[in-house]
Structure formats: C-alpha cells, structure tokens
Amino acid sequence: MxxxxxxxxxxxxxxxxxxxxxxxxxxGLKEEIEEGTNILLERGWQPYDILTKALVEGMRxxxxxxxxxxxxxxxxxxxANAMKGGMAILRPLLAETGxxxxxxxxxxxxxxDIHDIGKNLVGMMMEGAGFDVVDIGINNPVENYLEAMxxxxxxxxxxxxLLTTTMPYMKVVIDTMIEKGIRDDYTVLxxxxxxxxxxxxxxxxxxxxxxxxxxxxxxxxxxxxxHNQRASA
Ligand code: B1M
Numbered sequence: 001m002x003x004x005x006x007x008x009x010x011x012x013x014x015x016x017x018x019x020x021x022x023x024x025x026x027x028g029l030k031e032e033i034e035e036g037t038n039i040l041l042e043r044g045w046q047p048y049d050i051l052t053k054a055l056v057e058g059m060r061x062x063x064x065x066x067x068x069x070x071x072x073x074x075x076x077x078x079x080a081n082a083m084k085g086g087m088a089i090l091r092p093l094l095a096e097t098g099x100x101x102x103x104x105x106x107x108x109x110x111x112x113d114i115h116d117i118g119k120n121l122v123g124m125m126m127e128g129a130g131f132d133v134v135d136i137g138i139n140n141p142v143e144n145y146l147e148a149m150x151x152x153x154x155x156x157x158x159x160x161x162l163l164t165t166t167m168p169y170m171k172v173v174i175d176t177m178i179e180k181g182i183r184d185d186y187t188v189l190x191x192x193x194x195x196x197x198x199x200x201x202x203x204x205x206x207x208x209x210x211x212x213x214x215x216x217x218x219x220x221x222x223x224x225x226x227h228n229q230r231a232s233a
Contacts, residue, residue, distance in 0.1 A: 001232060003113035007020060009032065009035050009036050009039055010023060010039050012079070014040070017036055017039060017040065018040075018053055018054050018057075020032075020036065021033060021036040021037075021054040021055075021058060021122035021129075022054070022057060022058040022061055023057030024030060024036065025055065025059065025060075025061075025062065025079050025082050025083060026058065026061060026062055026079060026081065027078075027079075028075060028077075028081065028082050029082055030078075030082040030085040031085070032082075032083075033055070033082040033083065033085050033086045033087045033197060034089060036044045036054065036086070037050055037054070037055075037089045037090065038087040038089060039083075039091075040054065040113065040224055041089070041093070045165050047090040047093040048093050048094065048125075048213075050086070050090060050110045051086075051087070051090055051094075051121070054181075055083050055085070055086050055087065056077075056121075058083070059080075059083055059117065062076060062079045063130075063193075064180075064207070076208075080117055081115060084117070086121075087120060087121065087124065089115075089183045090124070091124050092119065092165075093170075094124050094125060094127065094128035094224075095124065095127040096128075097126050097128050097129070097130075099128065099129050100130050101130050101131075101132075102129060102130040102131045102219070102223050103131055103132070103154075103156065103219070103223045103226075104131065104132050104133075104134070104152060104154040104155055104156070105123075105126055105132070105133050105134070105155065105156040105157070105158055105219065106133075106134045106136060106148040106152055106154040106156070106157050106158065107119055107122060107126075107133060107134070107135055107136070107144065107157075107158035107159070107160065108135065108136035108137055108138070108140040108144065108148070108158075108159065108160070109115040109137070109138040109139065109140060109159075109160045109161065110139075110140055110159055110160070110161045110163075110166050110167070110169040110170060110173070111139055111140055111141045111159050111166065111169050111172075112139065112163070112165065112169065113137070113138065113139060113140060113160075113162055113163050113166035114138045114139055114170075115160070115161075115162035115163070115192075116137070116138050116160075118160055118162065118191065118212075119135070119158075120135070120139075120146060121162040121211070121212045122158060122160070122191065122212045122215045123135050124212070125212040125213065125215065125216050125222025126158075126215065126216055128216075129216045129219070129220065130156065131156075131219065134148060134152045134154065136148050136231065138176075142172055142173045142176045145157060145173050146176065146180070147175075147185070149182070155186065155187060155223060155226065156186065156187045156188075156222065157173075157186045157188050157189070157224075158188075158189045158190070158191070158215070158231040159173060159188070159189075159191075159205075160190075160191055160192045161190075161192040161194070162192050162193055162194065163194065164194045167192060167194055167195055167199065168203075170175070170190050170205065171202075171203040171204065174203055174204040174205065176186060177206070178204070183204075186208065187206045187207075187216060187219070187222040187226075188204075188205045188206050189205060189207050189208075189209050189215060189219065189222075190203065190205040190207075190208055190209070191208065191209040191211075191215060193209070195208055195215075196208060197222060206222065207222075217228055218225050
C-alpha cells in the first residue's frame with residue numbers, strides 16, 4: 001500500500017473487519033484472512049458465524065465477479081486458497097462440539113469437477129455434528145464411490161457438484177448403485193450451487209441439501225429414521 005494508510009485489522013470494529021475480510025478474500029490474501037479469522041474468534045465470534053458471514057459471503061462476491069468476467073481462474077484460485085486458510089483455523093473448533101456420535105458419511109466431488117470448498121465445508125460441519133467423515137476428494141468416478149462404500153460402510157453417501165456439466169454424473173453413481181442392488185443400503189445426499197430439489201429427486205437422491213447446515217439437519221433426520229426403523233423391526 002503506497003499512498004493509503006495501512007489497515008490494521010485488529011483496530012477495525014467487527015462490521016468493518018468483516019467487510020475488509022470480503023475484500024481480502026477477493027484479493028486472495030490468505031494471511032490477512034487467517035488474521036481476521038483469529039481476531040473474530042478472539043472477540044468471541046462463533047466459528048459458524050465467521051464461516052458464513054466473513055468467508056462464505058466473501059466467496060459469494062468472488063463468484064459474482066467470476067461469472068461476470070471480472071475475475072479469472074488464477075485470481076479465484078487465490079481466493080479459494082485464502083478461504084481454505086480461514087477454514088483450516090475453524091475446522092477443529094467446529095469439530096470439537098462434543099456432539100454424540102451420529103453415523104458415518106463418505107463425501108466427494110463428482111467426476112470432472114475439482115471444486116472442493118463447499119464439500120469441505122459440509123464435511124467440517126458434519127464432523128462438528130458428530131459424524132465420522134471420509135472425504136474422498138475431487139473428480140471422483142463412480143468406482144471411487146463404490147470402493148469407499150465397501151471399505152468404510154458409511155450410513156450416508158454425499159456428492160458435490162458445482163458445474164452444470166458435472167452434476168448429471170450424480171445419476172451415474174446412483175444408477176450404478178441401483179444396478180448393484182446396494183442403493184437402499186445408503187442414504188444419498190447431494191449438493192452444490194447449480195442443483196435444486198427437483199434435480200435431487202430426478203437423479204434419485206434421498207435429498208438435496210442447499211447448504212452445509214441443511215446437510216447436517218438432513219443427515220440427522222435420516223439417521224433418526226434409520227434408528228427408529230431398527231427399533232421397530
Ligand atoms: Co469455478 N465455477 N470453475 N472455480 N467456481 C463456479 C462453480 C461458477 C458458478 C462460476 C460462475 O461462472 N459464476 C461456474 C460454473 C458455471 C456452470 O456450471 N453453470 C464455474 C466455472 C465455469 C469454472 C471453470 C469451468 C472455469 C474455467 O476453467 N473456465 C473451472 C472448472 C474446473 C473443474 O471443476 N473442472 C472452474 C474452476 C474454479 C477454480 C479452480 C478457480 C475454483 C475452485 C477452487 C476450489 O474449489 N478449490 C473455482 C471457484 C472457487 C468457483 C466459485 C467462484 C466459488 C465456489 C465456492 O467455493 N463457493 C463458483 C461460483 C459460485 O458458486 N457462485 C464457481 C463457496 C462454497 C462454500 O459454496 O460450493 O456452493 P458451494 O457449497 C455450498 C452449497 O452448494 C452446499 O453446501 C456448501 C456450503 O454451504 N454444498 C453441498 C456443496 N456441496 C455439497 C455437497 C453436499 C451437500 C451440500 O453433499 C451432501
């Protein structure tokens with residue numbers, strides 16, 4: 001910064017700090033995002049509020065300018081990297097809620113798609129809610145999901161897709177599960193920005209989850225139903 005005064009993040013009031021973090025995320029400034037995250041934590045903010053109000057909202061703004069051709073892939077990669085810096089600080093805090101064990105989830109982004117921030121966030125929130133989470137990463141062909149189901153025996157299979165070109169692959173995974181006669185052994189939840197409820201139904205998922213919080217609530221509902229079914233069997 002040359003002719004402007006340097007901004008001291010710790011001197012900003014909360015609302016201005018959050019806006020500054022949106023700017024810093026936009027500019028891909030990882031260290032600043034980490035610092036801002038730590039400052040808000042020190043001020044008593046809940047990890048979930050920092051996640052949604054500072055980080056996810058910042059990424060929403062990045063997404064708009066990416067869509068409009070104002071930001072390009074290299075810049076958005078830096079923003080994603082900065083966001084991951086903040087998420088790494090929040091992750092253990094979200095996970096240590098002491099919530100009772102709920103069940104197990106395998107989650108991954110589908111073939112052809114390398115977006116992982118939303119998936120990671122869902123994984124973090126699920127851990128915080130008491131689920132064991134096995135994250136199989138990005139760009140997963142159906143074989144990876146099948147292997148993970150066999151190896152980890154999850155209650156829930158989660159799929160993420162951020163591209164209109166990759167979201168149909170969810171149906172490939174679900175149809176393969178049907179072919180193999182294992183579809184009903186798992187609850188299948190799907191999510192990602194371009195999806196909606198109708199799409200979730202059309203591909204044969206158990207539910208579409210708008211965001212990470214909805215994913216947690218939906219997963220808990222399905223686990224409760226599963227336990228009730230077992231109890232009444
Ligand atoms: Co990409 N990208 N991108 N991108 N990118 C989008 C998705 C896009 C909408 C941007 C835009 O044009 N506005 C657009 C897709 C358009 C379309 O398909 N119609 C797009 C494009 C076009 C592309 C490329 C093709 C660009 C190019 O190369 N020309 C390319 C594709 C690469 C590939 O995958 N093959 C590409 C690349 C990239 C980067 C690598 C630069 C980077 C990804 C970095 C990373 O993830 N490590 C990137 C990013 C960051 C974005 C945007 C800006 C932000 C995505 C994000 O992280 N959001 C995105 C714009 C947008 O989404 N508005 C965009 C924050 C995150 C918290 O939200 O992922 O929606 P989200 O997750 C939410 C919910 O959706 C839900 O919960 C999460 C938390 O609340 N959820 C689930 C998600 N997954 C779930 C799974 C569940 C449940 C809920 O399972 C149970």
